[in-house]
Amino acid sequence: MAKILIAGAGGAPSEGVIYSLLKNPNNEVIGMGSEPTDLILSLAKKKYFVPYANEPEYKDSLLKILNLEKPDLVHFQNDLEIYHASLIRDEIISTGAKVFMPEHSVIDTCVHKHKSYLAFLDAGVKVPRNIEINNVKDLRLAFKELADDNGKIWLRASSIGGGGKGALPTSDFSLAKAWIDHYAGWGDFVAAEMLTARTVTWLSIWNQGKLVVAQARARQGWTHGNRAISGVTGVTKVGATVSDEAVTEIAMNSVMAVSGKPHGIFGVDMAYDKNGVPNPTEINISRFFTTVRFFTEAGINFPEIFKSIALNQQYATPENLVNPLDTSLLWVRGMDVAPRLVTAETIRTEILFL
Structure with a gap:
């Protein structure tokens, strides 16, 4: 049995992780978050309220929960909390809980977009x-x-x-x-400089500089993108598995640009320029993207692999460490409806086009 504390419980980014971890009946998930109306929706067994991570009371609240629940692992799912929790990681670890994060300097570079831009530039990675x-x-x-x-x-x-x-x-x-x-x-x-609307994300887990698993996912639009002035909401409407050597190479180079020995989760967001070259725009560090359940339902449970590495448990990895999933898969999402794993053929078969 493993007990895992997941921050941001009830929110979509964390619930995909919780759902994935609960696929293993030997996992017990405790949730914490700063929005009671989000927490009430969580699949977590217990749900604790904590102040926002940049508030003075956050540290004491977090440590109180850790000392009370004694989880084996604690994981954070938004940049603000990752950054502030990283600053007190030694105190977190002193409670007996493990964290699976890169060093703080890497987190600092990645959560500040201009710092990561400069790192990409210095490494010779093409960026706008x-x-x-x-x-x-x-x-x-x-x-x-x-x-x-x-x-x-x-x-x-x-x-x-x-x-x-x-x-x-x-x-x-x-x-x-x-x-x-x-x-x-x-x-x-x-x-x-402007890039095109075509985007791709490369999600990866690393262990002490060694790549464990990675999968690319293209984005086919943003949910409610037409209601944002930028067209970007951060909420993927349709995700599609892809496999592209250029995407892999650029993503790997981007990761190495910010860390000489990657450790933990690195999610490289890229947008294509007018010449069709993916340019990294940011690295989502130490967290899974919102649609991580997509990969779980498709057959690769990233959160379970992550947990197993952190707790020194046995885990299975696919034969192909990079892009092991079939490239015909779509993850379709909407507001207040259950997501579905489908293929283009499913859409053609189930929907009547007159």
């Missing part, structure tokens, strides 16, 4: 040019040097946060300035 926006002069420079044929640049916040935080594609200088003003984002925002 970025400019830090510290003042209006920088913003004017960005429009002058980064704009595409339509005059557009891509703005986003560099600080900790997912879901396309602060993202805005625009050709309007006044709108861009007002947008940064609204977010109080001077010194935090970066501007970048």
Whole structure:
């Protein structure tokens, strides 16, 4: 029996992990989170409320739960909590709980997008040019040097946060300035050359520098993307398994750019440029993406492998460590409906097209 404490319980990113872990009846999952109305929805056996990770009371609340429940492993599923928990990892480990994370410097690089951009650039990985926006002069420079044929640049916040935080594609200088003003984002925002809407993610688990398993997944649209000014919500509508040597090579190079000895979870998000080359936009560090249940249902249980490595348990890995899943699989999601694992043939068979 293994007892695992999962943070962010009730939220979609964590519930995919909890669902996957509960596929093994020998796992007991305890949940904690900062939103009671999320927690109440969790599959976790017990559910504890904790303050947000950047609040002063968070540390004492977390350690109290750890000392009370004595879990074998604790895992975090959002950048803010990963960052702050990493800072107190020695105190977490002192309670007897294990963590499976890279060193804090790697986490710091990955949760701050401009730092990871600089790491990619230094390693020779192809990335769209970025400019830090510290003042209006920088913003004017960005429009002058980064704009595409339509005059557009891509703005986003560099600080900790997912879901396309602060993202805005625009050709309007006044709108861009007002947008940064609204977010109080001077010194935090970066501007970048525009990439295409075509994206792919490469999820991987590493153990002391050795790749354990990796699988690529293309994204076919964002849920409610038409309701976000950027078109990006961070919530995949349809995921599709893919296998592409170029994606694998670029993802591997991106991981090595931020860590000489990768350890834990590295999820490389990439967007294709106009020449069809995947460019890394960020690495989701030490956490699984929201649709990790996709891979579990398809036959590769990443959270179970992760847990087994962390607790020195036996685990099975596929014969092919990279892209072991069939490339015909689709994971279809919607709001308040159960997701489905299907193929294009399933859609053609079940739906009537007149």
